[in-house]
Amino acid sequence: MEGAIPNPEVFTHVRVIIGIILGLSVSRLLTGIARIIQHPQSKNIYIVHLGWVLFTFLTVVHFWWFEFYLHQLVLWKFEVYLFVIFFASLHFLACAMLFPDSMEGYNGYEDYFMSRRGWFFGIVILIFIFDFIDTAMKGISHFHSLGPEYPFRNLVLIGLLCAGIYLSNRRVQLALLVAALILQTAFILIQFDTI
Template structure:
C-alpha cells in the first residue's frame, strides 16, 4: 500500500518549520548580541552603523517570516525550491553571525570590527538581494505584480549600494546607507506587506 502524496499546503508547513528553525537561530544571535552590548558596554564599544544594520536585520528577519506565507501559493514543490529557501535563510543567518561574532577581542569595538568585515557583510547582503528576487519569482506572477516597477528598480540600486559600501570606508556614506536602508525597509513593509489578504 502506497502513502498518498502530500498536498502543497502540507509541504509548505514542513518547509516553514525548517525555515523557522534557522530564522530562530538568527534572531537569537542578534538579540544576544544586543543584550551583551547593554550588559557590558565597556567591553566592546557600540557603533551607530553597526547597530543600524542589526536593527535592519531584525526587521528583515521578522519580515521574512511574514512574507513567506505567500509560499502557500506554490502549486508544485520540488527539492530544488526547498533547498533554495534553506540556502536563502542560511545567508540571512550568516549576516547575523557577521554582525555578532563569538568575540571581537581583536578589535577596538564594533566600528572597527564592522568596517574590517564590511566586504563580507555587503557581499552576503547583495547575495540575499538576488535570492529575494528569485524568491519573488518563485511565488508567481500574481505575487510580483503587487510591487510594480519599484521592485525592479530597487534590486539593481541596492546591489550597487552594497558594492560601494563593501569598498568604501567613508563614515558618512556608511551612515547614510544604513539609515536609508532601514527607513526604506519600513516603508516597503508598510506599503506592500501590511496585510496578507
C-alpha cells in the same frame, strides 16, 4: 516524481524549517544586543553597526512574513526546498557577521564592522538577489503585484550595499545605512502591512 499529488502539509514542513533558521537569526541579533547592554563600555558601541543590526532584524522579520506566500506553490520539489533553506540561511549568516563569537583582535564594533563589512554587505547583496528568484517562484502575478517599487527597492539596496563594500568613509557609511533603513522600512509598510 511525475504525476505527484500536491500535499499542503509540505508547506507546513518547510515553514517549520524556515522558522528554526530565522529563529536562530533573531536569537543571534538579540543575544548580541543583550551583550552590548550588559557590558557597553567593553564593546565600543558603533552607531553604524547598530543601524545594520536594526536593518538586518527588519529584513529577517520581513522574510519570515513574506514567505507565507510560499503556500501558493502547488508542488514542492527538492531543489525548491533546498533553495528556500539556503535563502533563509543567508539571513543567519548576515546576523552572524554582525555579532561574531569573539571580538578578540578588534578594538570594538567599529573596528570589527569596518574590517568585515565586505563579507556582511556581500551576504546581504545575495539576499536581495535571491529575493528576486524567490518572488518569481511564487508566480509572475505575485511578482507583478508588488509593483515597480519592488525591483526598485532591491536594485537600489544592492547598489547601496556595493558602495558600502568599497567606501570606508564613516560619514558615507552612515548615509548608506540611513538610506537603506528608509528604503527597507518604506517598502515593508507599503507592500506588506497585511497578508
